[in-house]
Structures are given as C-alpha cells and as structure tokens.
Amino acid sequence: MIYPEGNCIKATQDTPFFQFGESKYGKPILDHSVKYDTDVNHAAQALMLSFDSTIHSNLSVGMPIDFVIYENDSLTLPKGRRIEEDDEYFKTISRQWSEALRNTLIELPECPNDYWE
Numbered sequence: 001m002i003y004p005e006g007n008c009i010k011a012t013q014d015t016p017f018f019q020f021g022e023s024k025y026g027k028p029i030l031d032h033s034v035k036y037d038t039d040v041n042h043a044a045q046a047l048m049l050s051f052d053s054t055i056h057s058n059l060s061v062g063m064p065i066d067f068v069i070y071e072n073d074s075l076t077l078p079k080g081r082r083i084e085e086d087d088e089y090f091k092t093i094s095r096q097w098s099e100a101l102r103n104t105l106i107e108l109p110e111c112p113n114d115y116w117e
Contacts, residue, residue, distance in 0.1 A: 011036065025057040026050030040069060045093065048083070052094045065090075 013036045026049075033046045047067070054061050068080035083090050 026052075026054040029053055044069060048090060048093060049097050051083075052090070052097065 029050045030046055034043050038046070044067070048065075051065050055063070063083065063085045065083040066080065067083055068078045070078035
C-alpha cells in the first residue's frame with residue numbers, strides 16, 4: 001500500500017498484515033491466527049471472522065463487505081466479491097465461530113478457588 005506521501009507499507013515477517021479502518025474489535029483474531037506464512041485461504045477466513053467480530057461489536061460497522069485478494073506483483077485484476085447480509089458462507093462461518101468460542105469457554109479449566117484473593 002502506498003500513501004500519497006510516498007510511504008510504502010508492506011507485509012513482513014514481523015508485520016504479516018496491515019489493517020486500516022476500525023481495528024480494535026477484529027484485530028485480535030488476526031493477531032492470534034495470521035502469520036507471515038499463513039495460507040491465503042486461511043487468511044481470508046480469518047479476515048472474514050475479523051469483520052464478523054467488528055460487526056458484532058460496533059453498531060456503526062455493517063454489511064456489505066468488499067473483499068479482494070490481490071496476488072503480490074501479479075498486475076492482474078484481483079479476485080473478490082461483495083459479501084452481503086444474506087451470504088450463506090459468511091453466515092455459516094459466523095455461526096460456527098460463535099459456537100466454537102462458546103464451547104471453548106466451557107472447556108477451559110476453572111479458576112482455582114484462591115485465584116481472586
């Protein structure tokens with residue numbers, strides 16, 4: 001990404017992604033799941049879950065989502081789509097993600113009795 005001032009921003013081993021816009025709700029998902037060598041399909045799933053978390057947590061953010069995957073230095077039109085509220089795949093991963101989070105919370109070890117003292 002190049003800003004008008006000429007500053008170039010690109011992914012590196014230490015910073016595998018760059019997020020602009022509302023970032024406080026969905027960024028933790030990316031921080032935990034996307035690494036420099038993450039497969040592009042898994043990164044796309046993580047990005048959609050990041051959007052989903054932001055939509056759930058911030059009333060000013062909503063559909064549609066314009067989603068584009070550009071292959072580095074390809075100089076070809078990127079793959080992409082507009083994800084609307086009725087998108088079945090997005091609804092499916094959103095529902096499964098919510099269920100997985102609830103189930104994981106239930107399965108976590110309980111705090112020891114003296115933990116809060």
